[in-house]
Every structure is written in structure tokens, then in C-alpha cells.
Amino acid sequence: MRVLQMIQDGDIFATINQKDGMVSFHEDPEQYKTCEMIDQIDSSIQRLMALSKKLTAIDEHISCDPAYITKIGRERPRLDFDDFDSVPHKFL
Known part of the structure; x- marks a missing residue:
């Protein structure tokens, strides 16, 4: 059904x-060939581009916020050096 x-x-x-x-x-x-459909697609693209710009601005604002950085620093577990390669891949 x-x-x-x-x-x-x-x-x-x-x-x-x-x-x-x-x-x-x-x-x-x-067939997406009519003027109306092209206008609708263009309008959707414009809205998505505007939304993308807003999200990028918000992301940049949050990632520079001292309170956010402090909180993430406290919550994120400490990294263990055993988790990393001793020789960077670009030198292999």
C-alpha cells in the first residue's frame, strides 16, 4: 500500500x-524546460545559497566563541599519543 x-x-x-x-x-x-520550472529551480538555488552563507557565518561565530572553546576543551577527552603515527604520512 x-x-x-x-x-x-x-x-x-x-x-x-x-x-x-x-x-x-x-x-x-x-522535462524541466519551462520558464516556470527554471524560475522555481533558480529560486531554490538562491535560497540554498543564502542558507549556506548564514550557516557558515554561524559556524564561524560559534567556533570563535571563547565560552564554546572552553566547554569543548573540558568535554573532549585528552588525546593519547599512541593514537597518532610517529612519522607523518607525507614522509613515507
Whole structure:
């Protein structure tokens, strides 16, 4: 029934043969060639780029916050030198 619901919702493009229950999947009929679709895709890209810039700014702000750095320093377990190679890989 989940496949039928996905077909009805337009999440997938398929048909179900009523005789044997075989599901045939089809290509998305949208060719992404219309001006409206191009505008919609462009709008989505612009929103994602703006969101990416905001997330980068927030990440930079948080990673420079002294309170955050202090908290992470306390919570992170101390590193053991046995966890590291004695010779850097670039010299091998």
C-alpha cells in the first residue's frame, strides 16, 4: 500500500498492473524546460545559497566563541599519543 500512496502523492511515477500486481516505474514526466520550472529551480538555488552563507557565518561565530572553546576543551577527552603515527604520512 505504501507504493500506491507514493504514486497517488506524485512522489514516484509508476503504474501497478491490476492483473498480477507488477509495478512498472516511469520517468518523471516533467522535462524541466519551462520558464516556470527554471524560475522555481533558480529560486531554490538562491535560497540554498543564502542558507549556506548564514550557516557558515554561524559556524564561524560559534567556533570563535571563547565560552564554546572552553566547554569543548573540558568535554573532549585528552588525546593519547599512541593514537597518532610517529612519522607523518607525507614522509613515507
